[in-house]
Amino acid sequence: MKKAIGIDLGGTSILGGLIDEDGMIIKRAETESRTAKGRKEVLKRISEIINALMEDGVIGITIGSPGFIDTKEGRVLKVGGNIKDWAGTPIKEELQKEFNDLPIFVENDANIAALCEHWKGAARDYDSFLMLTLGSGVGGAIYIENHGLLYGHSYQGAELGHLILYPNGRQCTCGQKGCVEQYVSGKAIEKMYEELTSISKSGKEIFNNIHVDEIAKGLIREFSRNLGIYLTSLKNAFDPEGIVIGGGVINSRNIWWDDMIDSYKEHVNDSEGMDIVPAHYLNDAGMIGAGKLVFDRLV
Ligand SMILES: [Zn+2]
Known part of the structure; x- marks a missing residue:
């Protein structure tokens, strides 16, 4: 079965889920986002969460992020939400350096929550x-x-x-x-x-x-x-x-x-x-919606 990694970057925590095509969370990982430390630290923490969830069958990754997001380029525009130094961050480009063999999508955090609620909520x-x-x-x-x-x-x-x-x-x-x-x-x-x-x-x-x-x-x-x-x-x-x-x-x-x-x-x-x-989904909405976006784009 195909799987996706869905990441929900919030002001307090980074939530990650390994999601299957039915929208079930097979595995979870979580860490503090440490947003006060800025871009580098937050990106490092996101890639740690991705690594913790990575396994055979994963076809893509979506990062849900606060701020105005250029979804085509996968980068944050000039408003970065409540994360220090986040405006302008080329999220996709940075993460693609480490995970170069998988498609990576970046989406606004409320948008992925909406995808989840529309899918199953x-x-x-x-x-x-x-x-x-x-x-x-x-x-x-x-x-x-x-x-x-x-x-x-x-x-x-x-x-x-x-x-x-x-x-x-x-x-x-x-x-x-x-x-x-x-x-x-x-x-x-x-x-x-x-x-x-x-x-x-x-x-x-x-x-x-x-x-x-x-x-x-x-x-x-x-x-x-x-x-x-x-x-x-x-x-x-x-x-x-x-x-x-x-x-x-x-x-x-x-x-x-x-x-x-x-x-x-x-x-x-x-x-x-x-x-x-x-x-319906509260804290899990971001992860599930992020997974849904991977399936929508790739399957
Ligand atoms: Zn405002």
């Missing part, structure tokens, strides 16, 4: 859908049947985390001000909490503390309301069959999901006709 019955990943940042993917993923004219489309929610608002890593990512990502919640309390806590701790911490409660309420407004804009722009929401923040959805839906219904002109659903 929450979006499998949708002809058109948007994928949002709420993690360290906010990733976006747009999928349309008979067309596939939407890349835009210069591989800078579907960057749904960089729609502006508050004009002249908080500074974003992309250079703009007021991007959605600065309000509804895990990192944004951590940053805002620290500004208000001078205490540094993980997003997970902040979400878990809403019953005992008024500041956390206020922030999460704002987060849910902002998400509802954001979904309203997305509905009006794309009118997809569904919006699938994944990423690490989704693990705490019992705390904020209902408020988000209330906010959406309150703001949107017509709340009928578009599903809003949580992702």
